[in-house]
Amino acid sequence: MTATPRKLFLAFIVVLLAIGAVLPGYVSPYHTRVVMGFFMFAGLASAWNILGGFSGYWSFGHAAFFGMGAFGAAKISTALGAAAGSPAAMILPVAGATLIVAVFAALIAYPILRLRGIFFAIAMLGVSQVVTELVNNVSWIGGGVGVFMPSPVPAGTRPEVFYYYIFGALLLLIILVTYAIRRSKIGYGLLAIREDEDTAKMLGVPTEHYKIASFVLSGVLVGILGAVYGYSLGYMSTGSVLRLDIGLNMIVFCIIGGIGTIWGPVLGTAIMLFITQVLLSGFLDIHLMITGGIVVLMILLMPSGVLGFFNAKRWIRFRERAR
Amino acid sequence: MLFLQTLVNGLALGGLYALAAVGFSLVFGVLGIVNLTHGIFLVAGSYGALLLWEHLGIDPILSIPPVAIVLFGVGYVYQRTIIHWAVSRASLVASLVVTFGVAMIIRNLLQLWFGPDIRTITPSYSFSSVTFFDLRIDLVRLIALGMSLVVLLLLTALLRHTHFGRSIRATAQQPLAASLCGLDVERLYAKTFGLGAALAGASGAIIGIVQPFSPATEAGWTLNAFIVVVLGGIGSPAGALLGGVLLGLINTLTAQYIAPSMTNAAMFLVLVAMLLFRPHGLLGNAMGESR
Numbered sequence: 001m002t003a004t005p006r007k008l009f010l011a012f013i014v015v016l017l018a019i020g021a022v023l024p025g026y027v028s029p030y031h032t033r034v035v036m037g038f039f040m041f042a043g044l045a046s047a048w049n050i051l052g053g054f055s056g057y058w059s060f061g062h063a064a065f066f067g068m069g070a071f072g073a074a075k076i077s078t079a080l081g082a083a084a085g086s087p088a089a090m091i092l093p094v095a096g097a098t099l100i101v102a103v104f105a106a107l108i109a110y111p112i113l114r115l116r117g118i119f120f121a122i123a124m125l126g127v128s129q130v131v132t133e134l135v136n137n138v139s140w141i142g143g144g145v146g147v148f149m150p151s152p153v154p155a156g157t158r159p160e161v162f163y164y165y166i167f168g169a170l171l172l173l174i175i176l177v178t179y180a181i182r183r184s185k186i187g188y189g190l191l192a193i194r195e196d197e198d199t200a201k202m203l204g205v206p207t208e209h210y211k212i213a214s215f216v217l218s219g220v221l222v223g224i225l226g227a228v229y230g231y232s233l234g235y236m237s238t239g240s241v242l243r244l245d246i247g248l249n250m251i252v253f254c255i256i257g258g259i260g261t262i263w264g265p266v267l268g269t270a271i272m273l274f275i276t277q278v279l280l281s282g283f284l285d286i287h288l289m290i291t292g293g294i295v296v297l298m299i300l301l302m303p304s305g306v307l308g309f310f311n312a313k314r315w316i317r318f319r320e321r322a323r
Numbered sequence: 324m325l326f327l328q329t330l331v332n333g334l335a336l337g338g339l340y341a342l343a344a345v346g347f348s349l350v351f352g353v354l355g356i357v358n359l360t361h362g363i364f365l366v367a368g369s370y371g372a373l374l375l376w377e378h379l380g381i382d383p384i385l386s387i388p389p390v391a392i393v394l395f396g397v398g399y400v401y402q403r404t405i406i407h408w409a410v411s412r413a414s415l416v417a418s419l420v421v422t423f424g425v426a427m428i429i430r431n432l433l434q435l436w437f438g439p440d441i442r443t444i445t446p447s448y449s450f451s452s453v454t455f456f457d458l459r460i461d462l463v464r465l466i467a468l469g470m471s472l473v474v475l476l477l478l479t480a481l482l483r484h485t486h487f488g489r490s491i492r493a494t495a496q497q498p499l500a501a502s503l504c505g506l507d508v509e510r511l512y513a514k515t516f517g518l519g520a521a522l523a524g525a526s527g528a529i530i531g532i533v534q535p536f537s538p539a540t541e542a543g544w545t546l547n548a549f550i551v552v553v554l555g556g557i558g559s560p561a562g563a564l565l566g567g568v569l570l571g572l573i574n575t576l577t578a579q580y581i582a583p584s585m586t587n588a589a590m591f592l593v594l595v596a597m598l599l600f601r602p603h604g605l606l607g608n609a610m611g612e613s614r
Contacts, residue, residue, distance in 0.1 A: 058416070111599050118357050118419060122549055123598055126591030129546075133588040244542070248423075255420060285435065292427030296405065299421045303413035 020168055024161045032160045036232075038273050039167035040225055041249060045257070045265035046174045047221035048250035050181060051214045053260035056194030057113065061124030063247030064131040065101050065219040069226030070241040071135055072097030074147045087162075090152045094227045101223030102216055109212040116197070128247060136238040143238035149231050163232040170228065171266075174221050178262050181217075186210055194260070222250075252291065256298050258305030267306060324457055325579070333575035334568060335464040339530060341567025342471035343544055344551035345478060345560055346522030352558020353495040353515045355415055356406065359422040362545035363429045364394055364520045368527020369444075369536045370437055376444050383444050383532045384470060390528045391521040398520025401425075402513045426541060433538040444531040467533045474525055475560045482560070491515055495558055543587075550594045 024032045044066070052058045077093040108127060115123050135143035153162045181187045189210045192200035201207045230236055249272075257268025275294070276287060283290070302309040347361040371390040375381040409421040451462045482488035494501040494511050502508045530536065547570065555566025570590060577589040 112595070115598055117416065119598055121419070122357075122546075123595050125546070126595050129591045130588045133585060137582065137584045251420070286431060288427045288434075289431035292424040292431070295424035296421050296428070299413055299417050299424070300405070300408050303417055 024158075024164050029158065029160050032158075032164050034273070034277055036160060036164045036167050037277070038269060039164070039171045040229060041253060041273065042266045042269040043167065043171040043174045043225050044222055044246070044250045045253040045269050046171070046178050047218050047225070049254050049259065049261075049265045050178055050221070051218035052251065053254055053265070054181070054187060054190035054194065055211055055214055056260075057116075057211065057215070058121045058251065059124040059218075059247075060121045060251070061126070061128030061247060062219070062222050062250055063242055063244065064124075064128035065105065065222040066226035066229070066246055067128075067131060067135060067238070067242035068101050068104060069097045069223030070230030070236060071141055071143060071147070072100040072223070073227035073230050074149050074236070075141070077149060078147070087152045087154060089150065090228075090231060094224060097227040098220055098224055101226075102220050105216040105219035106212070109215045110208075113208075113211045113215060125247075128242070128244075132238060132242040135242060143242070146235055146237035148235050149233070151234060152231060159232070163228070166228055167225075170225060175262065175266065177217070177221065181214070182262055186213060190214055191260075252295055254305075255295065256305060258307030258309075258311075261305070261307045261311075264305050264307045271306065328458055329575050329579045330572065331458050331460055332464075333572035335460060335468045335571070336574060337568030337571025338468035338471040338564075339526070339533065339567070340547055340551055340570045341560075341564040342474055342522070342526040343530065344548035344567055345475060345563040346519035346526070347545070347548035348552045348555075348558055348563050349491075349522070350516055350519040351552060353491055354402075354406075354512050356410070356418050356422070357549070358516075358519065359419060359545055360401070360426045360429070361519070361523050361548055362541035362543070363426045363433070363538075364398070364523035365527040365530065365544050366433065366536055366538060366541045367429065368394060368524030369531035370433060370442075370527075371524065372528035372531045373437075373442060373444050376446070382446055383528050384466065387470070387474075387525045387528045390524045394524035395517040395521040397517075399513045399517035401520070402516035406516065407509075407512075426545075430538045430541055437538070439537060439539065441535045441537045443535045446532060449532065461533075463532050467529045470529050471526070474522070475564060478522070479560045487514070491518075547590075550590055553594055553597050 020035075023035065027035075044062075048059065048062050073090075073093040073096070076096040077089070080089075080092060112120065112123055112127070135141050137144060139145075151159070153159045181190075189200070189205045189207070192203075192205050193207050193211065197207055226241060230241060233240060253268040253272055254265045255268065256272055257266065258264030272291070272294070276290065280287070280290060298305070304311075343365055346364075347358060350356055350358045350361070368390050371393065372383040372386045375386040375389065376383055405421060405425065406418060409418045413421075446463075448462050448466075452459050453462055453465055454460075482492060490501065490506050490511055491514075493504070494506065494508055494515075498508050501511075527536075551563055551566035551570055553566070554569050555562035555564070573589055573593055574586050577586045581589065
């Protein structure tokens with residue numbers, strides 16, 4: 001990439017950031033919520049992408065980390081008896097929930113990452129199923145009846161604006177983390193694992209460590225989003241955070257944007273949410289069909305996602321010019 | 324006595340699981356595709372039996388052949404078009420996502436057509452039961468178990484003794500060698516997929532009289548099929564029977580002695596443990612590529 005497109009791209013990002021920073025002042029609360037949802041799902045897809053996109057280990061069970069983050073924060077904030085109305089009260093529960101998710105992910109990482117391909121995918125689905133049933137049925141956790149979270153929104157601030165900025169900041173953080181990983185030694189190691197794990201191992205890439213590190217990091221980022229999402233709901237039961245569709249959406253958004261790229265998950269989320277929430281918000285009863293149809297068409301027409309499709313086109317044009 | 328009764332219930336449930344999984348197992352073994360549409364084909368079979376029962380008064384057991392034939396056609400065309408395109412243009416893993424997308428579409432269509440409500444088929448013998456000594460079993464469960472065993476035996480005979488069965492097994496072992504010997508592997512793939520769909524439809528018609536169903540139950544059946552295959556091994560009716568019976572026993576024993584709400588968790592714990600400690604299946608014939 002030459003210097004000019006790069007500068008253009010950076011300028012574009014800066015403009016987007018500026019628009020994002022002032023947007024809630026100009027649009028309706030409903031649209032603020034829609035953009036907030038976009039921030040959250042783009043964050044989830046990007047976090048999933050660190051494991052699924054870079055190392056090729058497609059997890060179908062990341063909803064488990066999301067739910068654990070939410071219920072971990074709820075448990076801790078109840079135990080602390082935090083007062084409502086102060087954003088600082090969020091810090092300790094969210095940090096604690098992050099720690100819980102990190103420990104859990106580290107514990108299951110070694111055994112479960114020995115599985116590959118479809119088997120890893122289904123085993124993770126199993127993990128999320130087990131977590132869901134435990135949260136639902138162990139009365140101490142309280143997923144069955146539901147738990148209340150004290151609202152940390154300071155007086156005088158509209159809640160959707162408050163969470164808009166938190167999810168926006170988290171999305172920014174996750175993109176930066178993704179970017180840093182992609183450019184680091186570990187990122188190249190993960191790509192090597194995706195292309196051919198046995199060869200990578202043979203060439204001296206510490207595959208086991210890299211896989212575990214990206215698994216835990218990916219899970220932790222999802223867990224943080226889950227904890228904040230729990231706060232934004234105020235009241236939640238098992239069904240509101242441990243949803244199968246949350247885990248599947250992460251994958252679908254990545255596929256549509258372009259798996260394993262930095263901006264693909266964000267772009268995919270934007271496209272899908274625009275189609276389903278804005279264009280077709282009036283056709284709720286055929287949402288499933290539309291989502292399924294888009295997924296099938298994408299795989300058949302652009303198997304490497306929108307970004308991969310255009311990158312490939314650019315590459316072909318570049319080669320033709322070089323001739 | 325309670326323990327024996329639990330075992331009997333588990334065995335009856337296991338027969339159903341085995342039949343529900345055998346088509347999935349066949350497609351997985353021969354084409355290498357994890358067919359996430361399997362569960363929705365099964366539910367479609369249940370709805371097919373429901374239609375025939377409500378409008379024509381045909382007994383669900385007699386509706387097995389027509390339902391199976393229709394689904395064979397659907398499966399055949401589906402493999403020749405969408406599945407084939409996905410595998411040749413993208414990858415085998417992409418077929419996982421494509422079948423998932425198709426499952427969503429069909430599920431939505433079924434919801435629009437029949438509504439999202441839970442349905443049952445209740446022929447005249449629904450509420451009778453049979454008693455041996457002190458063990459009691461519902462007549463429908465007994466019939467379902469019997470029909471499952473009949474279909475599994477027919478399938479075994481088909482795979483063992485017919486030219487079609489032999490070519491399926493040959494293709495499963497070595498697609499390239501099979502095509503060098505003059506088999507049309509592409510057509511065979513489509514026929515195998517059709518057979519898998521037909522088996523799903525047949526089990527759906529049988530399951531319709533035993534258990535309530537709705538479009539949303541499809542995901543559970545697909546996952547059950549996967550667990551059965553992991554437990555019993557890929558591609559053989561005997562393996563499906565073993566896996567199915569084990570799964571049925573795990574299910575009823577957990578429900579009886581731990582908690583009814585923990586059955587899914589127990590099934591998945593067994594699945595993860597199997598993949599980790601005995602990835603080749605209990606019979607030692609499958610899952611070599613799981614790691």
